[in-house]
Amino acid sequence: MRKFSLPLIAALLALAGPALAQDAAGAEAAAAAISPDVVYIFNTLLFLIGGFLVxxxxxxxxxxxxxxxxxxxVTTQLFKNISLFSIAGLMYWLVGYNLMYPVDGWTIPGVVGQLFSPKAIDPAGAGNAADGYSAGxxxxxxxxxxxTTASxxxxxxxxxIKLWPFMIFTVILTGFIYPIEASWxxxxxxxxxxxxxDFAGSTLVHATGGFAALAGAIVLGARHGKYRADGRMQPMPGSNLALATLGTFILWLGWFGFNGASQLALGSVNDAADVGRIFVNTNMAASAxxxxxxxxxxxxxxKIDLTMVLNGALAGLVAITAEPLMPSILGAVLIGGVGGAIAVLVVPMLDRWKIDDVVGAIPVHLVAGVWGTMIVPASNPDASYSVQALGVIAIGGFVFIVSYALWLVLKATMGIRVSQEAEITGLDISEMGMEAYPDFVIAK
Known part of the structure; x- marks a missing residue:
């Protein structure tokens, strides 16, 4: 290694000082001179990338x-997922978006937005940089x-559950219930x-879905044979833990768009740094x-239960969603870790109350979502515990009561539950008429 004398080093630094200062000033000037077009493009790109990840x-x-x-x-469950996504798309365009973002068009100020006002996006070739991002x-x-709420x-x-009542409920949930409470x-x-x-929706999205699911589970009742006469719970293992694990990793990946793009801006150095910070905290919470x-x-x-571990990761993600920007890495670990423990501890409580939650969505999305929302003031000085509690109670009460009433109406008018015979045979045959695994025949 070539060695330099101290006087030589000092001389070189002295000569370089003005140049370095000039470069720093130039960088600041360049940052300040970012055009509205560039900001528009980067913000729009963040929304689009975040959107397709979600x-x-x-x-x-x-x-x-x-x-x-x-x-x-399995076939029935796959159908429900593609149908609810499609219903959400149409309902959110038809009524949901403007109900959720009414600007100055509130039907009831601060409570209910614009009804039946289909969303319009920018005409072809007519983007406006002054908007900051594209409407589409x-x-x-x-x-x-x-x-996601409907999922x-x-x-x-x-x-x-029967398919048609579930789809009707999805119409109301995605078109009205979710947009109204989220607009608050x-x-x-x-x-x-x-x-x-609630930065990205621990309560506005996840607990909302959980409250709607809880109402449905209470009205619908448990699966046949789940809770025996002697009070014991009968395990009903899933069909494919490889698929469940794959699904968890897909959700984990998608959550970077869920939380990261909720920064809603990528047109500055600070915004870019914050998106990176959100990614890190999101990942650490899931790991914890x-x-x-x-x-x-x-x-x-x-013994270790794989399904609980999968839900633990998801609960960590749900918990950090309310505030993924402000916590330190250690804070994110603690928030996610408590969420993961919640996912395990709440399951036997639900079983004691005979609330049958097939995939554990209530512990993961509802309870961990409430935890994540309530812990926000620990890292965000602009939030308060009393207002956070008010929000959770208001949103939870609204969603649960409306959902419970809707489930009761559906039960009374068209029935929401398949027959016991159909349940024992399987919904793939009774509701869909096709099986996910037709080559597997159970010997009589």
Whole structure:
């Protein structure tokens, strides 16, 4: 290695100082001179990339649920996932988006937005840099959150619900229930005015889906044979843990779009840095959730339960979703770890109450979502515990009551549950007339 004398080094630094200062000043000037066109392009790109990552989560839910239901119900579960995604797309365009983002067009100020006002996007070739992003990219991104809410309900009610009542409920959930409660915060409604904070939807999306699922599970009842007369719970293992694991990893991947693109901007150095920080915290929370579930199941049952570990990772993701930007890495680990433990601890509680949640969506999305929302003030000084609690109670009460009433109406008018014979045979035959695994024949 060539050595330099100290005087020579000092001289070189002295000569380089003005040049370095000039470069720094030039960089600052360049940053300040970023054109509105560039900001528009980067923000739009963030929405589009985030949107298709969240859309990919639909595949994750489909694979997770297909793996956790029994083989005789897999086709039905796959159908429900593609149908709910399609229903969400149409309903969010027809009424949901403008109901959720009414701007100055509130029907009831701060509470209910514009009714029956289909979303319009920019005409072809007519983007406006002053808007900051394209209207189409924003609509696409926000739609994915709406569809996610419905996906949560699907897994809880698996293996015993009729298809048409489920799809009718999805129409109301994606067109009205979700957009109304989400407008209270993201649409600058009454909760936003009080300082409620839910960055990417631990409560607005995940707990909302969980409350709707809880209402449905109570009205629908448990699967035949799940809870025996002697009070014991009968395990009903899923058909394919490989698919369930694949679904979890797909959801984990999609969550980077879910949380990262919720920064809603990529047109500055600070925004780019924040998106990177969100990615890191999201990943660390998921990792901590999985590890917490591993430890908790080992301590509780003496063995590790893979399905609990998968849900532990998802619960960690749900928990960090309310505030993925502000916590330190250690904070994200703690938030996700508690979420993962919750996913394990709540399951036996539901079984004691005979609430049959096939895929564990209520512990993961509802309970871990509430936890993530309530812990926001620990890292975000602009949030308060009292307002966070107010938001959770208001959203949870609204979603549960409306969902419960809707499930009761559907039950009374058209019935929501298949017959016991159809349930024993499997919904693939009774509801769909086709099997996911036709080459596998059970010997009589």
């Amino acid at each position: 859309m990919w989560m639909a595949a994750g839910f489909a694979m997770l649920e297909a793996g956790l239901v029994r083989s005789k119900n 990219s924003d609509f696409f991104f926000q739609l994915m959150f709406c569809a 949560i309900v699907s897994g809880t009610l698996a293996e015993r 915060e993201w649409g600058a409604g009454w909760l936003d005015a009080r300082g409620f904070s 959730g999985a590890i917490a579930a591993i430890i908790t199941t080992q301590l509780m049952y003496g």
